[in-house]
Amino acid sequence: MAGRKDIAIELGPDTGQPVFLALAAAIIAEIERGRLKPGDPLPGTRALAKNLRLNRNTVDAAYHELTMQGWLATEPSRGTFVAHDLPDFGMAPARPARPSAASPAAVPARKPMLNLSDGAPDARLMPAAEFARAFRNALAGPSFLTACAYGDPRGSPQLREALAAYLKEERGLTAAPDDILVTRGSQMALFLAASAMLSPGQAIAVETPGYPLAWAAFRAAGARVLGVPVDGGGLDIDALERLAERERGLKAVYLTPHHQYPTTVTLGAARRLRLLDLARRFGLAIIEDDYDHEYRFDGRPVLPMAARATPDQRVVYIGSLSKLLAPGIRVGYAVAERGLLQRMADRREAIDRQGDLPLENAIAGLISDGALRRHARKARRIYQQRRDHLAGFLAERFGDVASFALPAGGLAIWLQLHGPLSAETWAARAGGLGLSILPGVRFALDAAHPSEAFRLGFASLDEAEHVKAIELMARGKPWGNS
Template identity: 40%
Template sequence: MIPFKSLIQIDKSSAVPVFLQVSNQLAHFIRAGTLLAGQRLPGTRQLAELLTLNRQTIVAAYDEGLAQGWLESKTGSGTYVAAHFPEVKPQALTLDSTAPSPQTIASKTPGYTFESIPFLHRPILTQTTGLHLDDGFPDIRLAPMDELSRAYRSYFRWGNPQAHFGYGDTKGHLLLREQLSAHLNETRGLRTTSDNILITRGSIMGVHLASQVLLRPGDVVVTGETNYVGATMNFQRAGATLVTVPVDQHGLDVEALAQVCAQQKSIRMVFVTPHHHYPTTVTLRPDRRIRLLQLAEQYGFIVLEDDYDYDFHYLSRPILPLASADPKGMVVYIGSLTKSVAPAFRIGYVVAPSELIDELARLRRIIDRQGDPMLEFAVGQLFKTGDLKRHFRKALRTYQARRDRFCDLLTNELAQYVQFAKPDGGMAVWARFDPAIDLEKLALRAGQQGLFFSNGVSHNPPGQRLNCTRFGFASSTEDELELSIRVLKKIL
């Protein structure tokens, strides 16, 4: 005799309806072998009395079990465990045999093995509240939310609903690709059409797709000695062999790259962030840009150019991307609106010859069938109406003022502790602390006092301690920046 009264536990304070609690626990006992295939269950009236429940609750529980296929009903005979289940070795009936609660039913460890890849273990950056000198995020308070809301509403009023809410183009919404093509041609000196653009969910997706399509295990990828960790992880995941070259105040050391090219049998790819090198924010000097493109043509390697914050340069017109001066089609250009508007706007893009774009789109299709057509349409509308360009101009003025104020604060208040170079653009300062200062402990203590910033560990090349970090200034007002420096100075 199965002791249903002690086995089935009812929690009337739970949000799960009582009949589902009964049904779920019966299913658990069937999976565990406590209830066997073909076994007859008590009648609804009898089980209701045992559990002190309304009979209709048990009727509903049995109906749920019938609908889910755990139970079967035999006319004139009663309700039974379905006969088609395989034989399961019954578990001992102990006090621990009750069905787990919904909070504990999923175990931490699976019953199979898998490889956990060490280089993928990296803390998740989130937008923190309170004071923060982040990695270089935009201020979401400046984002054109009203304009975006209007553009979203127009999506529901415009065109064919079937086309709007069905499957779309894997490359991204045509309106955004057309508008983005025009914008890139105008501001970056590119020569593109919509066929040269793939819309992605942020620049990191573009790096991932390019790595998977263009790299094979053993291919050599060259990066700066300090580099964007997200890109490095993707190259490692693709099985590439990583080679690093120094980065100085003028960007990637291209002559060191030339030596690597002469020594290696072949180099498949060079990854660069030439506009503002990540993480150090330095700009790749024009002569090095020319030399890099010459080397790419000479040795046949791909230049993967990540231009993550081109829209924010504070010295008149910014230096044009490598892709604008690429006569042989060696550059794959990646950008993002995430840093330009808000991190939640997961829109990035890859610009390349159309044959590569087609292949990237085929791979994207089996990862993420398409992006967010509504968001892509809305952002395309903001480009079309000029609202997004007006936002860029407003944000540029605001971020420049914040950069100037922040750099003044660092100079006047923390000069004895921190060295830095005032960045020409971007949204962060690369700060080098006195070697006597433990940056990890400093970041921890600052966090305890309501100021968040990175401890810089993720920027350290293997075996080195740079004692540097990125101080993002764009997402904080000038008053918030002053408070942040005050907290930092007090701790130091």
């Protein structure tokens, strides 16, 4: 800690509480230990933010919280100090950092009443009757005994065959059943792809802001994760080219081109063609995550990059049925050339012998009899209405401090804040009122440079729940009167 070599503030493990409250609790613990005494100076917010790799607004919010509680005092032109009127705790035995019992930071976070998620579908819309019937058929049909035995680690033959036909008809993607690997959700597919194509220490370029769980999968596979900025047109191809020129260990790029996560923008045709050319020139593999292809509201869905790739280009196409049915239905898939796909299957077999074959066969039935397409059409219509409903409320209530582009597809709105507002502070205040919202720092590869924005999922809440959510969000705003 600047100015005090014997003090080092450390944040404890992630407990799910807002970061600024965790930092406030850590400072309280240092005071209670006696390592920070009455009148001791605190480092400046800029210095502490840099030291802890946090957003400066996060440190500001922590200092403000502690000043309001009476733990700290601010002196104009001098800085922030431990309050002089506190007792001297001496040097107490070290113990794990914890919030003070007298501090609001010690109150367990209230379980959110509502969750403006990152873009989850509404499980209440799942075609339960059709799914149950398909599952009964899978259990009663002639393939039941086969499904109960050990099978192919690539997944159910019936589902891979159904997916091959579905992807060709719906996405223009030509793939044989042997080109498809079924996984327990897209997260497993991301890990298997990275571990099969990258050696430990090699690098993969990712979008920033982007998808943190993908980064976790790549790091678990031993890869170095390098950020490439995203702008209003999606992945910055010029920045990617500069990275490829200076980073010889770069072997792959991961992106979400259809509805960029989290900003929702679509990568245009010109950038897609440049990316394919760049990947060819630098020998880069592409991992294309098309996590919610079906949810395109304005115009037709854009064909995947994998549909345009030439045979000499290594493109791994990742998809998910969880976004289409419900988050708890853990079924994803990968499409890749057979040599790479076999390496992925070998790794999958080492950690998970095979998937849930009865479940996979049931989903194959939903695809084959058209139930999945019917559900997609119904859900798309409902989600478009919910998108427009939430967008109207956001423009009406927060148009003076925030803006957004109405997403052409996907299940969330990227709300960007104006001026000095801190999305993290606002999210913390809303959380105390019972509303869970995700600030931009959750999607930043470098936490010191987050987007002051929110990713507001509109699909999992109905219109009445939207009204409640916006009211809580308005009450939690960190400026003016509610």
